[in-house]
């Protein structure tokens with residue numbers, strides 16, 4: 679493979695390299711390729727790489743590879759980006775479905791705005807206490823396609839997201855899969871602010887879609903917010919999570935926000951090989 683066309687996209691600051699791989703033409707193993715091209719400053723740079731592949735069950739299949747080359751089951755912001763990409767290229771109409779390792783996602787694209795119907799959350803566990811460096815932290819966990827640990831905080835600016843997020847991500851309580859870690863402030867019954875440490879990027883990112891949904895659903899389960907919930911992410915953008923529920927059980931969960939097309943490029947052979 680000499681060259682590879684890609685589109686650089688951003689879902690509220692969570693940035694991705696999106697590649698149409700429906701013809702299965704990648705000559706490099708996807709994890710290795712993601713690790714190479716997601717490096718900042720010496721390659722394109724991104725939080726992850728998304729592949730669009732053929733599917734027999736939906737309009738297409740989305741694969742998300744984190745910047746470290748690991749494959750995740752789902753990515754909320756990546757899913758919003760790939761929906762806009764698919765609509766732009768005519769791979770799917772404005773109402774589409776796509777396969778992920780976490781199940782089928784429904785999406786609706788209107789201009790730059792994308793609304794997803796997410797899968798139902800799994801494994802909600804409230805009120806765990808974990809110890810990091812002798813300090814007890816109160817943690818809630820939930821799987822919104824990928825695992826999240828949610829910590830409620832009063833002063834987000836004072837949280838060492840990178841250092842504490844990393845300790846919790848690798849804490850024995852969350853192994854072997856590890857977890858993404860969301861630090862959340864509840865401003866009022868409709869508004870949250872969030873900062874996320876992302877597994878596979880191994881750093882704070884400017885937004886995390888499944889984390890945004892995790893925060894809203896945990897806060898709702900705790901009786902602190904009701905649908906729709908506006909969530910302000912680190913990039914400054916606001917994302918909307920809405921849901922229907924019956925007691926502690928969530929039925930429909932929607933996640934909505936803007937998606938940005940940045941540029942189309944062609945990766946040269948040199949960038950693909952090392």
Ligand SMILES: N[C@@H](CCC[C@H](N)C(=O)O)C(=O)O
Nearest residue numbers: 750753754755824886887888
């Ligand atoms: N940025 C994503 C989540 C991507 C996967 C995550 N890093 C993991 O490995 O669990 C989102 O927007 O949901």
